[in-house]
Amino acid sequence: MMNSFWWGGGTNNKGIRWLAWDRMTYPKTQGDLGFRDIHTFNLAMIAKKGWNIMTKPHTLVAKLYKARWSIGSGTSIKIMSEPWLRGQGGAWLPSPQIQGVHNITVNDLMIPNMK
Template sequence: MSAFNIPTKICDKLDSTSRRFWWKPKSSQGRFIAWNAWEKLCHPKSQGGLGFKKAKDFNLALIAKLAWIVATKRESICMDILRAKYKVKHDWLYSDPIKTTSPCWRAIERATNLIVKGACYLIGDGASISVWSNPLIYELFDEALAHAILKILLHASPMQDKLMWILDPKGRFSVKSAYKEAITHEPGPNPSEGLWKKLWKARLPERIKMLLRSVSGIQLAGGSELTWRGSNHMWIS
């Protein structure tokens, strides 16, 4: 799952198995009632979901780790072979994918869009960055100011350019943060984020928290209002 693109049909079956296990764990056959949509359960706990991971998005996040290793030029025999075989250059993240490649490399190139969304360069000597092919400056500034910036002469520096992961305070890539970036296009649920954080941080047994979350999710689906009173009291009106 971390080296190839898993077909959508197989990912849907994996999601279906997870749904059945959650709603009807004692039986592998027959119908079951799903009190919440699967998309809603896949949202983080702080947003009213339960943190389940969609197989297709998680597959993309795992492959993005390989793309990150390739882009950051990390020393690895396997990655060195791939970089040499497909002639990876400094502008690889922004170049068009190669048409005839192995399934593994096609999956890695598919994940470059996710890396571009969550990464930036820490500028050193500027050797790894081509401002003429990288539209970043023109996206951030107007045309006149962009031209003025491009005319600035940079002094030579012994420090090399470094690719940083902006979704982590220390700039380190993680599959967890990549998965969050992969699902950012999906709309969040209606309840406020602070309310759910209070629920999961409350000093209550986990079974009680899950019960409150399940009941509140059903009630909210019917249009009721969920409110929080005090430190450990939740009300549904």
């Protein structure tokens, strides 16, 4: 019943016509509905959240992200045995195995007092 109310298209009832999404996002000044483009709006909200995390490090969200992505001292993370990059489909990309670097940790790559 709701569909027939909104999209019913008889001779006496015009109903709502389907429009392409990019046409619906035109401004109202151009005679359209003025919806926001979802992709652009999503990017703006992500950028806003990133800005808030950078400028307000004392907030709970900033502390959670920092704790989640913190390496710590890096003494337990081996460079050659940990998966670093994901390929298409979510599988880990294999790293070339160079002789003599199997026991190097992330801590060995860091400059002292520069964390």
